[in-house]
Amino acid sequence: MSMLHWSILLPFIAAFCIPFTGKIARKIHTGWFVLAIPVAIFIYLCTLLPKIKEHATLLESVSWIPSLDISFDAYVDGLGLLFAMLITGIGALVTLYSIFYMNKEKENLVNFYVFLLLFMGAMLGVVLSDNLIVLYTFWEFTSLSSFLLIGYWNNRKASRYGAQKSLLITFLGGLSMLGGFIALYVMGDTFSIRELISMAPELIQHPLFYFSMVLVLLGAFTKSAQFPFHIWLPDAMEAPTPVSAYLHSATMVKAGIYLVARLSPIFALSAEWVWVVGLVGIITLFWGSFNAIRQHDLKGILAFSTISQLGMIMSMLGMGAAALHYTGDSSKVYMAATAAAIFHLINHATFKGSLFMVVGIIDHETGTRDIRKLGGLMTFMPITFTIAAIGSFSMAGLPPFNGFLSKEMFFKSTLTMANADFLSLETWGILFPVIAWVASVFTFVYCMILFFKTFTGKAKLEQLPKKPHEAPIGMLISPIILVSLVIIWGLFPNMLAETIIEPAVAAIQPVLYAADPYHVHISMWHGLQPELWMTIGVVALGFILYKTYPNWTGIYKWMPTRYTLNNGYNKSLSWLDIGSNKLTRGYMNGNIRDYLIYIFGFTFIILLYMMWRLDAFTLNTTSVTPIGIYEVILAVILVTASIMILFAKSRLTSIILLGTVGYTVSLLFVLFRAPDLALTQFVIETVSTSLFLLCFYHLPKYKPKEKRVRFKVTNLIIALGVGVTMTLLALSSHSTKLFSSISEYYKQVTYKEAGGENMVNVILVDFRGLDTMFEITVLAIAAIGIYTMIKLRLERKGGAE
Amino acid sequence: MLNFMLQLALLCITISMGILVYRVIKGPSIPDRVVALDAIGTNLICMIAVLSILLDTSMFLEVILLIGILSFTGTVAFSKFLEKGEIIENERDL
Numbered sequence: 001m002s003m004l005h006w007s008i009l010l011p012f013i014a015a016f017c018i019p020f021t022g023k024i025a026r027k028i029h030t031g032w033f034v035l036a037i038p039v040a041i042f043i044y045l046c047t048l049l050p051k052i053k054e055h056a057t058l059l060e061s062v063s064w065i066p067s068l069d070i071s072f073d074a075y076v077d078g079l080g081l082l083f084a085m086l087i088t089g090i091g092a093l094v095t096l097y098s099i100f101y102m103n104k105e106k107e108n109l110v111n112f113y114v115f116l117l118l119f120m121g122a123m124l125g126v127v128l129s130d131n132l133i134v135l136y137t138f139w140e141f142t143s144l145s146s147f148l149l150i151g152y153w154n155n156r157k158a159s160r161y162g163a164q165k166s167l168l169i170t171f172l173g174g175l176s177m178l179g180g181f182i183a184l185y186v187m188g189d190t191f192s193i194r195e196l197i198s199m200a201p202e203l204i205q206h207p208l209f210y211f212s213m214v215l216v217l218l219g220a221f222t223k224s225a226q227f228p229f230h231i232w233l234p235d236a237m238e239a240p241t242p243v244s245a246y247l248h249s250a251t252m253v254k255a256g257i258y259l260v261a262r263l264s265p266i267f268a269l270s271a272e273w274v275w276v277v278g279l280v281g282i283i284t285l286f287w288g289s290f291n292a293i294r295q296h297d298l299k300g301i302l303a304f305s306t307i308s309q310l311g312m313i314m315s316m317l318g319m320g321a322a323a324l325h326y327t328g329d330s331s332k333v334y335m336a337a338t339a340a341a342i343f344h345l346i347n348h349a350t351f352k353g354s355l356f357m358v359v360g361i362i363d364h365e366t367g368t369r370d371i372r373k374l375g376g377l378m379t380f381m382p383i384t385f386t387i388a389a390i391g392s393f394s395m396a397g398l399p400p401f402n403g404f405l406s407k408e409m410f411f412k413s414t415l416t417m418a419n420a421d422f423l424s425l426e427t428w429g430i431l432f433p434v435i436a437w438v439a440s441v442f443t444f445v446y447c448m449i450l451f452f453k454t455f456t457g458k459a460k461l462e463q464l465p466k467k468p469h470e471a472p473i474g475m476l477i478s479p480i481i482l483v484s485l486v487i488i489w490g491l492f493p494n495m496l497a498e499t500i501i502e503p504a505v506a507a508i509q510p511v512l513y514a515a516d517p518y519h520v521h522i523s524m525w526h527g528l529q530p531e532l533w534m535t536i537g538v539v540a541l542g543f544i545l546y547k548t549y550p551n552w553t554g555i556y557k558w559m560p561t562r563y564t565l566n567n568g569y570n571k572s573l574s575w576l577d578i579g580s581n582k583l584t585r586g587y588m589n590g591n592i593r594d595y596l597i598y599i600f601g602f603t604f605i606i607l608l609y610m611m612w613r614l615d616a617f618t619l620n621t622t623s624v625t626p627i628g629i630y631e632v633i634l635a636v637i638l639v640t641a642s643i644m645i646l647f648a649k650s651r652l653t654s655i656i657l658l659g660t661v662g663y664t665v666s667l668l669f670v671l672f673r674a675p676d677l678a679l680t681q682f683v684i685e686t687v688s689t690s691l692f693l694l695c696f697y698h699l700p701k702y703k704p705k706e707k708r709v710r711f712k713v714t715n716l717i718i719a720l721g722v723g724v725t726m727t728l729l730a731l732s733s734h735s736t737k738l739f740s741s742i743s744e745y746y747k748q749v750t751y752k753e754a755g756g757e758n759m760v761n762v763i764l765v766d767f768r769g770l771d772t773m774f775e776i777t778v779l780a781i782a783a784i785g786i787y788t789m790i791k792l793r794l795e796r797k798g799g800a801e
Numbered sequence: 802m803l804n805f806m807l808q809l810a811l812l813c814i815t816i817s818m819g820i821l822v823y824r825v826i827k828g829p830s831i832p833d834r835v836v837a838l839d840a841i842g843t844n845l846i847c848m849i850a851v852l853s854i855l856l857d858t859s860m861f862l863e864v865i866l867l868i869g870i871l872s873f874t875g876t877v878a879f880s881k882f883l884e885k886g887e888i889i890e891n892e893r894d895l
Contacts (some may be wrong), residue, residue, distance in 0.1 A: 671852065
């Protein structure tokens with residue numbers, strides 16, 4: 001176990017210890033204990049930065065299940081470190097924020113922090129694992145802890161609904177991702193991501209390649225809330241705000257982004273990857289920003305905005321993958337998209353984290369998050385106002401904040417995509433910049449709504465549950481740190497470029513990078529490029545749209561609620577529920593006859609099919625003994641009696657006929673020279689017939705009318721089928737004797753070895769006495785069972801009287 | 802000759818058994834059926850005796866005795882049932 005492993009496991013260990021600290025130190029907020037953990041890991045990760053900057057990597061391995069090729073490989077490269085630092089850095093800030101947000105008396109803090117720490121550890125595990133199975137394990141841990149955190153206020157219906165929804169959708173994706181991983185293992189015979197990457201050119205030839213690609217992408221898209229799996233994210237907003245800020249903006253939803261980036265070296269060689277990732281991303285970008293405008297809840301706006309920004313990052317990753325289809329300088333144009341994705345990922349984590357915290361503060365200090373009730377908070381909350389201004393202007397893509405830079409880079413990537421000349425991009429590539437531009441206009445509009453509707457205008461104090469005032473300073477520290485990062489990275493973006501973005505790009509596109517190092521340089525002003533004009537257009541049109549937005553929000557009513565994705569999700573859930581219920585009730589009807597029909601039907605159909613399929617029916621009459629007259633007579637009696645049972649009018653007749661069958665069988669035993677069997681058969685037949693008579697005599701009186709067995713075609717078919725199948729089976733098994741019987745041995749040794757002359761009895765008690773013992777046991781159990789059934793019933797009756 | 806006679810005997814027994822079975826099925830009253838069943842048992846004894854001579858074995862003599870006992874107990878049980886309405890009188894009520 002190395003330092004790296006301990007840092008991944010530290011949150012889990014801490015999560016185990018937290019319940020004890022909560023009990024010991026009642027006076028201190030539990031969050032203070034928790035805060036130390038992300039800070040410690042963050043500091044440790046910072047010490048790795050210089051190494052990563054030199055493009056060195058760190059691999060520590062601990063074997064877990066060596067026989068299955070599963071080892072806990074912790075691997076740090078640019079991409080892993082970036083994510084790990086985001087997780088711990090924002091984790092520390094969110095913990096600090098939550099100390100002031102979560103009330104010590106009213107909330108169950110132990111639960112909250114245990115879940116949060118579980119999540120943090122799981123997320124670190126996801127981004128620092130090199131083994132696919134370990135990655136999957138941590139991945140499901142993030143889904144699970146996210147489920148717990150969303151349902152934190154489990155007395156609310158909406159919380160439970162949101163938690164269930166996110167669990168279903170992310171687990172669906174997680175499971176399909178596991179399938180994709182296993183397919184990768186089948187292809188490459190290793191779970192190690194690095195080794196799989198090294199054999200990427202061979203993997204693309206494999207027939208399972210596209211299969212695993214689709215499954216892995218399904219996992220990534222569900223986790224990162226890509227269209228059409230984004231529907232869980234807005235409902236996850238029922239979680240406490242620190243959770244929303246941490247999980248549903250900065251970290252967990254980026255796990256899918258991480259997965260796409262991490263596996264890009266394997267899959268991006270195929271052109272379909274570029275299309276699927278790029279297109280799904282850009283559709284999500286548009287759909288999220290389009291829908292954000294109609295929200296009234298501040299967190300709803302932020303949720304859709306997260307969806308849209310994640311789509312933007314995803315599409316940039318797809319565009320970056322196009323670099324693999326070019327060489328030399330032209331591929332660098334596309335690598336810029338990857339760099340932009342990484343840059344925007346960092347930016348989004350900063351401004352979205354701060355915005356969520358701002359919304360949390362507003363909620364905390366005014367008691368509502370409804371945008372229709374808010375307004376004019378600027379004078380009450382000046383610091384929050386400033387933070388929100390920076391955050392939302394950065395999100396809208398305005399200079400001098402970092403969002404502006406990444407948006408410019410994004411536009412540039414889409415424009416290069418439009419000029420690409422492969423994969424029929426020359427005809428359809430123009431879609432990318434157009435959709436991106438329209439989506440950015442909507443982004444601008446909702447950012448403005450978010451900011452101006454909350455902080456400017458007339459204060460509607462009478463509508464607010466609380467009188468608004470500035471938040472305590474502790475609550476403001478974290479968002480202030482985040483927005484100062486927004487400004488610092490906006491003004492000096494190249495601080496990040498060499499230290500973290502370049503190693504991350506190198507990790508996403510290792511082959512290209514090794515061939516020709518790509519130097520990220522982000523500049524605030526790079527001349528009057530088309531992307532600058534696009535930004536100016538966005539601001540201009542966005543401003544007009546914002547000013548007139550009450551006039552055109554009617555378009556949202558055009559879309560009927562019946563055809564929304566949420567409705568589809570709910571309907572499909574209830575349909576699944578009702579459908580499976582109906583299905584189960586349809587065949588599990590409680591009627592034993594029907595179950596017997598299934599059992600016999602399946603038995604004979606499968607047997608017949610297998611006989612036909614394997615051509616198993618054989619008829620060999622060489623070993624058949626000649627048939628005597630007595631056998632024929634007895635067989636006729638047997639058949640007649642059996643058939644007459646079916647047509648018997650009364651039960652008594654059938655019992656007597658059954659007895660006839662039994663006695664005829666014992667006569668057959670006599671004829672076939674089996675005296676012991678004949679003896680037993682006679683006695684048993686007598687006893688069972690009298691038992692039948694007993695049952696018959698005790699039949700209830702109220703339904704005395706005896707009916708003939710009703711005729712049913714299904715029963716006839718099944719009975720005939722079973723009979724015919726068994727006959728055919730018996731005939732063909734008799735016809736194919738593969739080896740001679742072992743009875744010769746018994747004939748020789750019965751007297752010599754066991755000292756008995758009755759061979760049947762010697763076999764029963766001597767050669768194979770164990771079977772006899774357990775048959776005695778069976779009889780004993782039956783006897784005891786009958787005794788208890790009769791006795792217990794009588795006692796209960798007696799007790800009642 | 803012996804063989805033929807034995808087979809003839811067997812045929813006769815079978816025919817008589819067939820007639821008795823007719824009585825079992827048709828028998829207007831229960832006692833008719835019980836008596837017919839008892840006679841069938843006896844016929845069975847004869848049949849097995851003849852069969853064991855035919856098969857030249859002494860192994861089935863126990864079967865003959867057994868059928869004798871069974872048909873006796875069966876008939877007695879039925880008779881008691883017809884007379885008293887139950888076979889084993891329970892002294893549960895005491």
